[in-house]
Amino acid sequence: MPQRQNITDVLMVGATGSIGRLAVAAAQRHGLRPRALVRDLRRGEELLPGVELVRGDLEDPASLRSAVGGAGAVVLTHGSGGDSRADARAHVDYGGVRNILRALDGARPRVAPMTSIYATRSDIPGATPWKRRSERLLRASGLPCTIVRPGWFDHAGPTQRRLVLEQGGTADGGIARDQIALTLVRSLLTNTALGKTFELIAEEGEEPSDWAELFGALKTDESGSVDGVSDPSDLAVEAEPRAVRADLDAVRSHRGTSG
Numbered sequence: 001m002p003q004r005q006n007i008t009d010v011l012m013v014g015a016t017g018s019i020g021r022l023a024v025a026a027a028q029r030h031g032l033r034p035r036a037l038v039r040d041l042r043r044g045e046e047l048l049p050g051v052e053l054v055r056g057d058l059e060d061p062a063s064l065r066s067a068v069g070g071a072g073a074v075v076l077t078h079g080s081g082g083d084s085r086a087d088a089r090a091h092v093d094y095g096g097v098r099n100i101l102r103a104l105d106g107a108r109p110r111v112a113p114m115t116s117i118y119a120t121r122s123d124i125p126g127a128t129p130w131k132r133r134s135e136r137l138l139r140a141s142g143l144p145c146t147i148v149r150p151g152w153f154d155h156a157g158p159t160q161r162r163l164v165l166e167q168g169g170t171a172d173g174g175i176a177r178d179q180i181a182l183t184l185v186r187s188l189l190t191n192t193a194l195g196k197t198f199e200l201i202a203e204e205g206e207e208p209s210d211w212a213e214l215f216g217a218l219k220t221d222e223s224g225s226v227d228g229v230s231d232p233s234d235l236a237v238e239a240e241p242r243a244v245r246a247d248l249d250a251v252r253s254h255r256g257t258s259g
C-alpha cells in the first residue's frame with residue numbers, strides 16, 4: 001500500500017487535455033477530490049461531467065488565485081500544443097507554472113508536474129528549454145514535488161505495461177497515456193516519490209504493484225539545486241535570459257519569506 005499523504009482536494013491544471021482527463025479519473029479512483037482548472041466552462045462540463053470546475057487561464061495570474069485556494073495538491077498537465085504562437089511554450093508551458101506559483105502565495109501543496117522526456121535534451125530538433133525552466137522554478141520554490149517526464153504518448157503496445165523510471169535525460173520510448181496519469185496521481189500519495197525527477201517509459205511486462213518501491217529506487221534531487229539529480233549541466237542559470245533569472249529569484253525569495 002502507498003504511504004498516504006494527507007491530501008483531499010487536488011487542482012488539476014490541463015484537466016481537459018488528453019492526459020489531464022485521465023488524471024482526473026485516476027484522482028477520483030484514488031479517493032481524491034479533483035478540481036479542474038478550465039478556460040471554458042462549457043467545454044469543461046462536456047469533457048469532465050460531474051467534476052468540480054474552476055475557470056482560469058494560465059496566462060491571467062489574477063484568474064488563478066481562487067483556483068489554487070485550499071488545494072492540498074496540484075497536478076500540472078497543461079501544454080501549448082494547440083497554440084500556434086511562436087512563444088506559446090514560454091507563455092503557457094513555462095509561464096503557466098510561474099503564474100500558478102505566484103497564485104499560491106505561500107501555500108505549500110504537493111505538486112506533480114508532467115513535463116517531457118526531452119526536457120533536458122538540447123540535441124532534439126525543435127526542443128526548447130521551457131519545460132526544463134518550469135521544472136527549475138518548481139525546485140527553486142521548495143514545494144514538495146515529483147517531476148514526471150513522460151515518453152511518447154501511447155507509443156507502447158498493450159503488453160508494455162512495466163514502468164521504467166530513469167534519471168539523466170537519456171531515456172527514450174513510449175508509454176500509454178493512462179499510465180502517465182496514474183503515475184502522477186500515485187506520486188502524490190507515495191512518500192518515496194517526494195523530491196524525485198524521472199523520465200517515464202513502459203516496456204514489456206506487468207504494471208507496477210509496489211509504487212513505494214518503484215519511486216524509492218530513484219535518487220532524490222539535491223536540495224538547493226534547480227536541476228534534477230542527474231541532469232546534464234548544459235544550461236547555466238547565469239547564462240539564462242534576464243526574465244528567467246528574475247523569476248527564479250522571485251520564487252526563491254518567496255520561499256524565504258513563506259517559511
Ligand SMILES: NC(=O)c1ccc[n+]([C@@H]2O[C@H](COP(=O)([O-])OP(=O)(O)OC[C@H]3O[C@@H](n4cnc5c(N)ncnc54)[C@H](OP(=O)(O)O)[C@@H]3O)[C@@H](O)[C@H]2O)c1
Binds near residue numbers: 014093150152
Ligand atoms: N505527445 C507526446 O508524445 C508527449 C510526450 C511527452 C510530453 N508531452 C507534452 O505533453 C503536453 C501535451 O499533453 P496533452 O496531450 O495532455 O495536452 P492537450 O491535450 O493539448 O491539453 C492541453 C491542456 O492544457 C490546457 N491549456 C493550454 N493553455 C492553457 C491556458 N492558457 N490556461 C489554462 N489551460 C491551458 C488545455 O486547456 P483547453 O481545453 O482550454 O485548451 C488542455 O487542458 C505538451 O506540453 C507536450 O510537450 C507530449
